[in-house]
Amino acid sequence: xxxxxARGPRKxxxxxxxxxxxxxxxxxxxxxxxxxxxxxxxxxxxxxxxxAFAQAGEGRIDAADTxxxxxxxxxxLMMTLPGLALFYSGMVRKKNVLATMxxxxxxxxxxxxxxxxxxxxxxxxxxxxxxxDASRMLLAxxxxxxxxxxxxxxxxxxxxxxQMTFAVITCALVAGSVAERMKFSAFMLFCxxxxxxxxxxxxxxxWGGGFLQKMGLLDFAGGTVVHINAGVAGLVCALVLGSRVxxxxxxxxxxxxxxxxxxxxxxxxxxxxxxxGSALAANSRAVFAIVATHLAACAGxxxxxxxxxxxxxxxxxxxxxxxxxxxxxxxxxxxGYVLPWHGVVIGLIAGGVCYWFCTVAKYRFRYDDTLDVxxxxxxxxxxxxxxxxxxxxxxxxxxxxxxxxxxxxxxxxHQLLVQAIGVLVTIVWCVIGTWATLKIVSLFTSLRxxxxxxxxxxDIALHGEALHQ
Numbered sequence: 001x002x003x004x005x006a007r008g009p010r011k012x013x014x015x016x017x018x019x020x021x022x023x024x025x026x027x028x029x030x031x032x033x034x035x036x037x038x039x040x041x042x043x044x045x046x047x048x049x050x051x052a053f054a055q056a057g058e059g060r061i062d063a064a065d066t067x068x069x070x071x072x073x074x075x076x077l078m079m080t081l082p083g084l085a086l087f088y089s090g091m092v093r094k095k096n097v098l099a100t101m102x103x104x105x106x107x108x109x110x111x112x113x114x115x116x117x118x119x120x121x122x123x124x125x126x127x128x129x130x131x132x133d134a135s136r137m138l139l140a141x142x143x144x145x146x147x148x149x150x151x152x153x154x155x156x157x158x159x160x161x162x163q164m165t166f167a168v169i170t171c172a173l174v175a176g177s178v179a180e181r182m183k184f185s186a187f188m189l190f191c192x193x194x195x196x197x198x199x200x201x202x203x204x205x206x207w208g209g210g211f212l213q214k215m216g217l218l219d220f221a222g223g224t225v226v227h228i229n230a231g232v233a234g235l236v237c238a239l240v241l242g243s244r245v246x247x248x249x250x251x252x253x254x255x256x257x258x259x260x261x262x263x264x265x266x267x268x269x270x271x272x273x274x275x276x277g278s279a280l281a282a283n284s285r286a287v288f289a290i291v292a293t294h295l296a297a298c299a300g301x302x303x304x305x306x307x308x309x310x311x312x313x314x315x316x317x318x319x320x321x322x323x324x325x326x327x328x329x330x331x332x333x334x335x336g337y338v339l340p341w342h343g344v345v346i347g348l349i350a351g352g353v354c355y356w357f358c359t360v361a362k363y364r365f366r367y368d369d370t371l372d373v374x375x376x377x378x379x380x381x382x383x384x385x386x387x388x389x390x391x392x393x394x395x396x397x398x399x400x401x402x403x404x405x406x407x408x409x410x411x412x413x414h415q416l417l418v419q420a421i422g423v424l425v426t427i428v429w430c431v432i433g434t435w436a437t438l439k440i441v442s443l444f445t446s447l448r449x450x451x452x453x454x455x456x457x458x459d460i461a462l463h464g465e466a467l468h469q
Contacts, residue, residue, distance in 0.1 A: 095457025231378015300327020
């Protein structure tokens with residue numbers, strides 16, 4: 001996503017109005033024919049958003065930044081398709097592989113259209129404290145040269161689609177908590193509603209000029225907006241839907257961990273666009289974020305494997321990939337504020353704490369978070385957001401005219417308090433919003449399949465297909 005240093009007040013990027021006189025073709029007609037033409041043009045404007053042009057000087061599109069962000073956007077989309085689809089489907093049973101992939105596919109298609117239509121404007125339009133406005137609905141006012149006040153060196157249409165990939169993967173992540181039992185229709189309706197009830201307001205608060213950003217919350221690439229929201233929403237969904245048939249009594253082991261390994265590789269590489277791209281420019285800060293991200297993933301994988309080795313006598317492949325993803329998720333909010341060695345420390349912490357939540361807390365409290373979305377992403381997002389307030393350093397965040405931000409170790413203990421407030425606000429709103437979303441969905445359809453369909457498998461029951469015919 002993007003760091004607070006890259007944004008300014010919305011008034012910095014005003015949009016110039018079109019010259020009076022209308023389209024060139026309109027001038028070729030006599031005055032008697034201009035009124036119907038103008039009426040037709042006004043009607044067309046309600047249907048199709050007209051391009052606008054950014055004021056020169058305030059936002060200048062840079063070719064290098066634009067090319068970098070195009071690549072970053074592709075990498076983040078790759079994280080969902082095929083990265084998350086493979087990662088999740090490799091950890092479910094054979095009878096649910098296609099249904100699990102279908103959730104990532106449909107989240108991408110549905111959320112993308114809703115984001116362009118309405119959600120982007122609510123997240124990044126206007127300067128309200130709690131929600132955006134309608135100024136960018138259906139991409140109104142966005143032309144070839146338009147730039148966003150939050151990313152002044154790339155086209156706003158690129159900034160919009162980059163943000164879209166984050167919304168897509170956040171909704172897709174939630175599916176991991178209710179894999180193997182949630183109805184496909186219920187998941188579709190959940191994504192559509194949750195995007196507006198939870199995700200768009202949170203994105204505005206943290207990145208779109210809302211009250212948490214103005215408070216000074218540090219979230220470089222999505223600790224609150226993406227990982228806490230996905231993890232907490234997943235936990236709420238798992239509790240409301242209940243456990244899978246046979247949870248804690250039957251063997252629910254993964255069908256094909258090789259798919260999960262391939263998915264992890266795609267997620268790992270894609271995270272370079274996720275965190276590095278959040279600098280919104282091809283600069284040194286993006287590279288520092290990428291290095292910290294990679295080191296955190298490595299540290300997380302090693303710690304998780306070591307703990308398994310000590311406890312069970314053997315390090316599992318599932319443990320390696322889980323530890324890597326835990327490190328990646330935990331470094332995300334801090335990646336653009338910390339030094340590379342901080343990434344190692346954050347990864348070590350992530351590997352240990354997330355391991356405990358996924359192997360001990362989950363069974364002690366008996367909640368069936370199928371693919372450990374809360375244990376990895378929720379817990380990782382909470383820790384990473386807090387640790388950003390510990391390790392943030394001016395050496396990375398300072399720029400011309402900006403002294404940068406500092407965390408506890410760099411002399412500003414107040415920043416840790418701000419981070420804690422941001423975490424608490426995000427959790428509370430996500431719990432309320434997710435519960436409300438599920439209640440609304442349940443008015444239209446049941447949330448989970450019946451036990452017979454669950455035994456048969458969602459591939460056949462919901463999609464009429466099998467992995468191997």
